[in-house]
Amino acid sequence: MSFLFHIGRYILFVKRVFARxxxxxxxxKKVITEIDTLGINSVGIVFVISLFMxxxxxxxxxxxxxxxxxxxxxxxxxxxxxxxxxxxxTIVSLILAGKVGSHIASEIGTMRVTEQIDVLDxxxxxSASFLVLPKVVALIFINPVLVVLSMGIGIFGGWIxxxxxxxxxxxxxxxxxxxxFVPFYIFYSLIKSVVFxxxxxxxxxxxxxxTKGGSLEVGRSSTTAVVVSSVQIxxxxxxxxxLLLA
Amino acid sequence: xxxxxxxxxxxxxTPVLKDINASFEKGKVNLIIGQSGSGKTVxxxxxxxxxxxxxxxxxxxxxxxxxxxxxxxxxxxxEMGMLxxxxxxxDSLTVxxxxxxxxxxxxxxxxxERIERVNTCLVRVNLYNVNKLYPSExxxxxxxxxxxxxxxxxxxxxxxxxxxxxxxxPRTAIVIDELIQELTQEFCMTTIVNTHDMNSVFGIGENVxxxxxxxxxxxxxxxxIFRCDNKELNDFIFASDILKKIRDL
Numbered sequence: 001m002s003f004l005f006h007i008g009r010y011i012l013f014v015k016r017v018f019a020r021x022x023x024x025x026x027x028x029k030k031v032i033t034e035i036d037t038l039g040i041n042s043v044g045i046v047f048v049i050s051l052f053m054x055x056x057x058x059x060x061x062x063x064x065x066x067x068x069x070x071x072x073x074x075x076x077x078x079x080x081x082x083x084x085x086x087x088x089x090t091i092v093s094l095i096l097a098g099k100v101g102s103h104i105a106s107e108i109g110t111m112r113v114t115e116q117i118d119v120l121d122x123x124x125x126x127s128a129s130f131l132v133l134p135k136v137v138a139l140i141f142i143n144p145v146l147v148v149l150s151m152g153i154g155i156f157g158g159w160i161x162x163x164x165x166x167x168x169x170x171x172x173x174x175x176x177x178x179x180x181f182v183p184f185y186i187f188y189s190l191i192k193s194v195v196f197x198x199x200x201x202x203x204x205x206x207x208x209x210x211t212k213g214g215s216l217e218v219g220r221s222s223t224t225a226v227v228v229s230s231v232q233i234x235x236x237x238x239x240x241x242x243l244l245l246a
Numbered sequence: 247x248x249x250x251x252x253x254x255x256x257x258x259x260t261p262v263l264k265d266i267n268a269s270f271e272k273g274k275v276n277l278i279i280g281q282s283g284s285g286k287t288v289x290x291x292x293x294x295x296x297x298x299x300x301x302x303x304x305x306x307x308x309x310x311x312x313x314x315x316x317x318x319x320x321x322x323x324x325e326m327g328m329l330x331x332x333x334x335x336x337d338s339l340t341v342x343x344x345x346x347x348x349x350x351x352x353x354x355x356x357x358x359e360r361i362e363r364v365n366t367c368l369v370r371v372n373l374y375n376v377n378k379l380y381p382s383e384x385x386x387x388x389x390x391x392x393x394x395x396x397x398x399x400x401x402x403x404x405x406x407x408x409x410x411x412x413x414x415x416p417r418t419a420i421v422i423d424e425l426i427q428e429l430t431q432e433f434c435m436t437t438i439v440n441t442h443d444m445n446s447v448f449g450i451g452e453n454v455x456x457x458x459x460x461x462x463x464x465x466x467x468x469x470x471i472f473r474c475d476n477k478e479l480n481d482f483i484f485a486s487d488i489l490k491k492i493r494d495l
């Protein structure tokens with residue numbers, strides 16, 4: 001029953017979030033701030049994770065397809081497709097669900113328990129929309145950018161790992177990442193990143209917005225937001241893969 | 247004037263407010279007093295529309311607030327200013343931005359005009375050179391004054407204060423009380439203050455309502471309390487030895 005309660009309340013919450021902003025100028029200013037807070041501040045972690053992820057994928061592929069009848073460039077091809085199709089969009093979004101999701105839930109949760117949200121409500125401002133919509137828009141805008149960045153860095157990481165260990169010659173790797181390239185895979189990955197951004201921002205906003213109690217409950221809301229966002233990302237990853245690639 | 251009639255409110259089956267009827271007069275500081283957990287904050291939050299009553303009506307002058315939809319309520323809300331127990335200033339905004347916030351959201355004034363209004367409000371609450379400070383850099387009393395400045399920025403007709411003295415030393419508490427009283431008279435606002443501070447009751451209580459276990463038990467002025475024979479009110483007001491001695495003088 002609790003599950004159904006949260007589903008229903010989440011849908012009503014999202015409906016409230018997508019209201020016309022009271023002052024568009026203030027809204028766009030908040031979106032820019034959120035792009036910086038949620039997106040630009042995440043570039044560092046995306047860079048590090050993507051670099052090592054790309055390197056590990058390349059090394060594991062190289063060790064697992066070490067057969068004479070499989071050309072070496074297949075390692076580049078396999079790394080590229082793994083990174084573009086799955087790792088950059090899903091893994092980066094899961095990492096962001098932890099970093100950005102907990103930030104959103106704790107920020108809004110703290111505003112709830114310190115009555116800052118009540119101040120907005122007393123003034124007649126739609127607090128759900130005022131607080132969460134800029135985050136949703138910012139994350140939907142910046143997450144695809146981070147995913148594209150992650151793709152480039154991940155592929156670069158694979159090249160570094162292959163070249164420095166000597167497992168894949170640089171020229172073979174470069175040939176592999178250009179071989180049989182399907183542009184739709186990028187589009188598929190970007191669609192996923194937009195959906196995941198929406199899930200992270202709205203689910204974290206929801207758990208923060210309905211926090212009750214004190215600092216302990218803010219921590220709980222933050223943890224719940226990360227767990228639920230992560231599970232939903234995995235669920236929607238499955239659904240979108242079936243819908244777009246099947 | 248604000249009038250509440252037959253207000254009932256319960257949470258998960260537990261009644262918190264039971265058939266509350268009261269009138270809060272314009273140009274006066276109206277106090278709601280009662281023990282912790284008596285329902286004062288729920289009553290105040292119901293009056294401002296943060297809680298929906300189970301039954302009953304709330305009237306702002308001639309307007310039935312409970313019967314309005316969200317859109318109509320916006321007009322009334324812009325005539326309200328509220329001071330919360332913990333000040334509830336926006337942490338991420340400076341003092342100036344906090345006080346400017348309602349002006350940014352609801353007026354079409356130029357930036358110069360808005361800043362001028364912010365400075366007027368800050369001076370009115372005796373705060374100087376704090377515009378660029380963040381709430382965390384202020385003392386509790388200063389935070390309360392900034393919150394009052396924000397509450398009066400739009401020249402409200404109704405001012406609500408939820409335990410404005412909580413967490414303040416007695417001297418600062420008196421300063422805040424006097425400020426609320428002065429502003430009420432200056433702008434002829436209908437002010438409702440939730441408190442269990444006896445200094446406030448005797449100092450600024452022009453119209454006092456005593457809530458006990460969710461019911462209105464008594465109503466009168468701060469001076470009437472000394473002559474009252476309501477047992478629950480006397481137990482609450484004269485709980486401390488020093489107040490008992492003052493009463494017996």
